[in-house]
Amino acid sequence: MTPNGYLIFEDESFLDSTVVKMNALRKSGQFCDVRLQVCGHELMAHKAVLACCSPYLFEIFNTDSEPHGGVSLVKFDDLNPDAVEILLNYAYTAQLKADNDLVRDVYSAAKKLRFERVKQICGDYLLSKIDSQSAISYRNFASSMADGRLLGKIDAFIQDHLQEISEQDDFLKLPRLKLEVMLEENLNLPGNGKLYSKVISWVQHSLWKNGDPLEKLMEEVQTLYYSADHKLHDGSLLEGQAEVCSSEDDHIHFVQKKPPRERDEMNSGASGSLSPSNSQFNKHEWKYIASEKTTNHTYLCLAVLRGVLCVISLHGHTSPRTSPSATPCVMKSPSYEAQSEDLQEKLLKPMHYARSGLGTAELDGKLIAAGGYNREECLRTVECYNPKKDCWTFIAPMRTPRARFQMAVLMGELYVMGGSNGHSDELSCGEMYNPKVDEWIQVPELRTNRCNAGVCSLQNKLFVVGGSDPCGQKGLKNCESFDPVTKMWTSCAPLNIRRHQAAVCELNGFVYVIGGAESWNCLNSVERYNPANNTWTLVAHMNVARRGAGVAVYEGKLFVVGGFDGSHALRCVEVYDPAKNEWRMLGSMTSARSNAGLILILYAKKANDDNATFNTN
Numbered sequence: 001m002t003p004n005g006y007l008i009f010e011d012e013s014f015l016d017s018t019v020v021k022m023n024a025l026r027k028s029g030q031f032c033d034v035r036l037q038v039c040g041h042e043l044m045a046h047k048a049v050l051a052c053c054s055p056y057l058f059e060i061f062n063t064d065s066e067p068h069g070g071v072s073l074v075k076f077d078d079l080n081p082d083a084v085e086i087l088l089n090y091a092y093t094a095q096l097k098a099d100n101d102l103v104r105d106v107y108s109a110a111k112k113l114r115f116e117r118v119k120q121i122c123g124d125y126l127l128s129k130i131d132s133q134s135a136i137s138y139r140n141f142a143s144s145m146a147d148g149r150l151l152g153k154i155d156a157f158i159q160d161h162l163q164e165i166s167e168q169d170d171f172l173k174l175p176r177l178k179l180e181v182m183l184e185e186n187l188n189l190p191g192n193g194k195l196y197s198k199v200i201s202w203v204q205h206s207l208w209k210n211g212d213p214l215e216k217l218m219e220e221v222q223t224l225y226y227s228a229d230h231k232l233h234d235g236s237l238l239e240g241q242a243e244v245c246s247s248e249d250d251h252i253h254f255v256q257k258k259p260p261r262e263r264d265e266m267n268s269g270a271s272g273s274l275s276p277s278n279s280q281f282n283k284h285e286w287k288y289i290a291s292e293k294t295t296n297h298t299y300l301c302l303a304v305l306r307g308v309l310c311v312i313s314l315h316g317h318t319s320p321r322t323s324p325s326a327t328p329c330v331m332k333s334p335s336y337e338a339q340s341e342d343l344q345e346k347l348l349k350p351m352h353y354a355r356s357g358l359g360t361a362e363l364d365g366k367l368i369a370a371g372g373y374n375r376e377e378c379l380r381t382v383e384c385y386n387p388k389k390d391c392w393t394f395i396a397p398m399r400t401p402r403a404r405f406q407m408a409v410l411m412g413e414l415y416v417m418g419g420s421n422g423h424s425d426e427l428s429c430g431e432m433y434n435p436k437v438d439e440w441i442q443v444p445e446l447r448t449n450r451c452n453a454g455v456c457s458l459q460n461k462l463f464v465v466g467g468s469d470p471c472g473q474k475g476l477k478n479c480e481s482f483d484p485v486t487k488m489w490t491s492c493a494p495l496n497i498r499r500h501q502a503a504v505c506e507l508n509g510f511v512y513v514i515g516g517a518e519s520w521n522c523l524n525s526v527e528r529y530n531p532a533n534n535t536w537t538l539v540a541h542m543n544v545a546r547r548g549a550g551v552a553v554y555e556g557k558l559f560v561v562g563g564f565d566g567s568h569a570l571r572c573v574e575v576y577d578p579a580k581n582e583w584r585m586l587g588s589m590t591s592a593r594s595n596a597g598l599i600l601i602l603y604a605k606k607a608n609d610d611n612a613t614f615n616t617n
Contacts, residue, residue, distance in 0.1 A: 315520030378422030454504025
């Protein structure tokens, strides 16, 4: 057709054939004027084509100082060469073809080079493939890409499928913040994310005030208090301080004895292994994503804390106190009142390092204190207390930093098993200390990784009892015994009740496991193991439920001190008489302690009454 004397013709095959030929020229390196060097791989291309597709490359070419007619060089050290090749094919053919396992890399390259259409197509493809198994991985990827659209859609999926997602390996491997929230009577925890908004505000303030990395908050269970005026109080109320998240606006009020650190501590960024990336988007992201109620009093939440995707496990229960600052009552028995004048408490010289979650044992008449946490790190140092000289000295450090473990002496040698190294919740490795050469030697690993397990020796074997599951939330039933002659571990009968942070001790040829916690509930139940028939039997319950208590044997009886009852650290002491199968209260220590170690070191006083003095540190 020739309207108005003009010839008009449209060749529908020309563009397709031309781009195919141009792509062939690119692949053969003909007439190319730019080299893309991607992690050591070189890809040739034509500036004019790439400049039309990539605003990023257009800006580079537009400011290129390369002489006219030369070949420009553009380097990328953070992209996948295969993904960039896929983008080049798209630029020349308008066709996008990528294997499933390359889609994320193509997305990353498209984001870098600003191929916006490709980026959106890859994001939509990922969303179409998301399921409960891949949700956490996709969420971490979207966060690292700072893609708000993708994050919003993934978070919506997580909100609808949190229960299934919480059972997947990726979820179980996430950093976990464990909280216990005390409630006044007739109060229920708020729902619909309001509670976790308060929790996130509390985390922000805790990091700001103390200047500690997020990992420090995750080392121990944190205790909060939810009062009748719908405010969330820090457990430091027990120390005379308070920080409160109000229900009206979820901001934080301060009632403190000393000023907090400067806010630049807060904004210094997440540290260590918890930080998914260094981008500013991630560093300052704080977000509640989803939560669910797992039992009547236990909740599970997925949240972003200072750019780190975390699980928040929360257990709420009624506090025995009438107010957050109430002083726990001390229980005493008539038998204690009669003996109080005979017993003396003495503060010993302090250790070189403050330690929480340490292991303790008596070895050759001396007290051994190993590992644990201080405010800065998980320790491998070991200290030895000499009661005659009232002094601490260092012995050889352990091979592995560890905390939340117990120790036992077997055939004159000291054993430590499992625990946590501050980065992973459970260890399976163990060590044996030979006091003759002052050296730690590795021993065969446990069959089950565990921390907060009980350890004791019986009949020339080492027993490891219970402990924490991979999430650090549920107790374990399974038990193992180690034969130092054959160097082999053997499974024993399981406990009747799951428990971790239990006190474990040998008495009269039996192993006793005392208290601990099942999930979040502190226990007062006690079990006794009979090696003759490989069975566990429940015996009399303690008067006070407690976890993280210390236990020692004296004159054929079990002494249990301190611990945590779910509300506060304890000072009270109980004694168990196996002949009567009963517990009685025996007064209190001078200080409340949980996760403490207890060793009885007895010696005669050179005084008229020759009474025994109990020295505990």
